[in-house]
Amino acid sequence: MIIGLFNYWIVVILMMSGLYIVIAHGNLIKKLVGLTIFQTSVFIFYISIANIEGADAPILADSINQYSNPLPHVLILTAIVVGIATTALGLALVVRIKTAYGTIEEETIQQLDNQSSQSKQNNDAKEQA
């Protein structure tokens, strides 16, 4: 039972640890790493679906009678590209956040945002007075 579903256990463990990292860590880079692990677990999941016991890779040859399902591989190739694009965009945003805020810690960014909205209100109050 446990051995037979080995792949899927790995998928579940990776998925959960990825999500945990996204939620628990305040560092934006670590968040992105968690997100990537989370997405990678899904790639492994799709590839596991495609596997057929005793089957070979889907290459046309006389000696091969049973093929693995190629479709999930093709699908997940697309998803990998999407994943790379997401990570790249996320990292680009982190670079911009670093220049704009001077930090990549979630808590500090939150604080800076609160401060700036408060100082805006104070300025408005002064203008009115």
Add this chain to the structure above:
Amino acid sequence: MIAHLTILQVVIPLSAAPICVILKRSKLVWLFAVLVSAITFLISLALLQQVLNTDVISYQLGGWQPPWGIEYKIDKLNALLLLIISSISTIVLLASQKSIEKEIPQDKHTLFYILYLLSLTGMLGIVATGDAFNVFVFLEISSLSAYALIALGKDRQALWASFQYLILGTIGATFILIGVGLMYQMTGTLNMLDLAQHLPEVAQTKTVYTAYAFIVAGLCLKLAMFPLHLWLPNAYAYAPSVVTAFFAATATKVAIYLLIRFTFSVFGFSFSFTTIPLQTLLMALGLAGIFIASISAIYQSNIKLLFAYSSIAQIGYMIVGFSLATAAGLTATLLHLFNHALMKSAIFLALGALMYKLGSVHIDNFKGLGRKMPFTMAAIVIGGLSLIGVPLTVGFISKWYLVKALLAQGWWPIAVLILLGSMLAVIYVWKIVEAAYFYPANAAPKQIEEAPALILIPTWLLVLANVYFGIDTSLTVEVSKAAAESLFGSTP
């Protein structure tokens, strides 16, 4: 040509996006983008016409037979959504040239139009396709460009809002991907129609339950249903004005479309509502969303943030209609989908005009604007009345149908709650009216004038549509009803 309209709807904006790089000059790119968007609008009109006459259009990509090849499928529901997306996109693009002049640096204008067209492609693709995996791909095309568009906002908060949206949006999309994978594992097919035929055979397995749970959770993140809405307020508030107007009208609507599509067409009505207590759950969360988001809206002093919270509340109304699981409830949801797109895009475009003139949408800046910018403020007020649901505006029509659907089920306490929720909208809209019309203007030295016509005309087109579809409901009600009934008819 006519036979290929379905695919051209997606291919035209997709191939137009890279052409923008060659055109380079801001004004030229703008004209090109408007033209492309207008073409998709005309195509969606033609598709709607065709669907109303013939029922369903099926397009086989590359001539491959459906369960194996990718199929694009347009029925009345798709056609309605395509019409909403392409029409709002065209009108918003018209206003964008003036609006982004103030909010985005000159050298990024071309990039803005490219991202906008890609986002449009993604949304049109999600709606047009009949393939479950294609949905994921287009979802990511539209989302990735959305993150970049939001990050173009001029405050640094835009970057942070975009990052948060990226994290939550990716988790949502990946959940959908897992759900699609589980469905494929059980049935061996990705075509929605084929899935609908094969899923009942395996409906009692844990895998199918899990697949449905993942898909619903992922979509609820994408459509910003309370309490999964945390990414939305900041993303809408700090994005460039035109981007907010476009997304408020379309992005969440597309996710609601997917929820309807997966629930009714793919998994089937009986599976979704009988084996899983979806009705109670969604009804409760929808109502909680209406009240909590409306109350949060009342306390906002940034008006864009105020209307962003109001958007979450309006999504609550759609979810309540959806959770009724009757044709009447679904009709109300679809009507509100269309009508809310009209209201919110009108309001956010008017706010864009304010941004253009004042550079801020803080409530204090609204004082005395009723006299100085009469057309802009009137647009916001009419949009606000529509949000409340005053007769002769579209908001009244959708709430009327929602309450009627609730009463048909005998759920009058919920109908009362819906009306109470509308009262909350009165409070936050009144806040703006009071500031604009009942206070003297701030002693600002600079003269404030009416916004440029290039923003005002598109805004007023949407405002007039708000009134027109509030009086002549034949098109919207007929299409929504037909779409809702065909969804119920198709389920065994």
